Amino acid sequence: MRITSTANPRIKELARLLERKHRDSQRRFLIEGAREIERALQAGIELEQALVWEGGLNPEEQQVYAALGRVGRLALLEVSEAVLKKLSVRDNPAGLIALARMPERTLEEYRPSPDALILVAVGLEKPGNLGAVLRSADAAGAEAVLVAGGVDLYSPQVIRNSTGVVFSLRTLAASESEVLDWIKQHNLPLVATTPHAEALYWEANLRPPVAIAVGPEHEGLRAAWLEAAQTQVRIPMQGQADSLNVSVSAALLLYEALRQRLLRDRLTKTHSTL
Numbered sequence: 001m002r003i004t005s006t007a008n009p010r011i012k013e014l015a016r017l018l019e020r021k022h023r024d025s026q027r028r029f030l031i032e033g034a035r036e037i038e039r040a041l042q043a044g045i046e047l048e049q050a051l052v053w054e055g056g057l058n059p060e061e062q063q064v065y066a067a068l069g070r071v072g073r074l075a076l077l078e079v080s081e082a083v084l085k086k087l088s089v090r091d092n093p094a095g096l097i098a099l100a101r102m103p104e105r106t107l108e109e110y111r112p113s114p115d116a117l118i119l120v121a122v123g124l125e126k127p128g129n130l131g132a133v134l135r136s137a138d139a140a141g142a143e144a145v146l147v148a149g150g151v152d153l154y155s156p157q158v159i160r161n162s163t164g165v166v167f168s169l170r171t172l173a174a175s176e177s178e179v180l181d182w183i184k185q186h187n188l189p190l191v192a193t194t195p196h197a198e199a200l201y202w203e204a205n206l207r208p209p210v211a212i213a214v215g216p217e218h219e220g221l222r223a224a225w226l227e228a229a230q231t232q233v234r235i236p237m238q239g240q241a242d243s244l245n246v247s248v249s250a251a252l253l254l255y256e257a258l259r260q261r262l263l264r265d266r267l268t269k270t271h272s273t274l
Contacts, residue, residue: 004080011083020152027102029154033094034064039164049075049099053084056095089156107174107182116143117257120213124150131161132247140254144170148179183211192221192229201233206257207264214250217243
């Protein structure tokens with residue numbers, strides 16, 4: 001089947017998924033791009049439909065399209081460039097867009113490991129920032145990212161800016177109070193970032209299991225998070241800028257945790273061989 005009109009009822013229904021309220025109510029979302037779709041497949045995300053503009057496929061997209069053809073019960077729909085542009089959030093739309101069902105992941109089912117490194121993204125308002133935070137968390141080896149309020153995980157911009165990491169990294173969304181209660185329930189030390197802290201971030205002990213909380217740039221973490229934290233840290237600012245992008249802040253904290261843990265493991269290994 002081929003659809004060329006943006007007024008087609010099926011396309012209009014899919015376009016509604018660009019809005020959060022329709023994603024939430026339908027429990028479905030769109031994935032645009034070969035890399036993102038491929039990572040969704042690898043992570044076991046259930047795809048229901050794939051839309052392809054065959055005239056616009058690059059070599060990477062052609063490979064993923066061929067792989068989609070081998071997925072059982074997946075409807076493949078050929079569309080025009082105009083249809084893809086209607087469903088895309090990119091300046092240059094990809095040649096592939098997939099319709100996916102939201103995975104049922106709940107915070108209650110997650111049990112942190114004895115050496116857990118967890119990032120808590122609190123109240124982030126920009127999908128692009130959350131996507132970049134997920135990428136940093138994945139690169140630094142975080143066990144999980146808990147999204148406490150703010151933008152939804154399956155925004156097209158989150159998926160794109162995370163390069164599909166949102167599917168492979170354990171990423172769980174809940175309200176701020178639910179995430180705080182979960183952290184307390186599991187007795188996880190909480191490290192909160194705030195420009196008003198006395199301690200610098202590299203002075204915190206990030207070697208044991210820990211949850212690191214970062215908040216929106218213009219407001220920072222709410223009082224409830226600062227009060228619940230065992231440690232408050234700040235990132236030194238030497239210039240005129242009074243804040244960093246939250247993804248940069250998250251990356252600094254996570255890589256400092258990784259540095260401390262690698263050093264800990266190296267020392268442990270050295271001692272064990274003595």
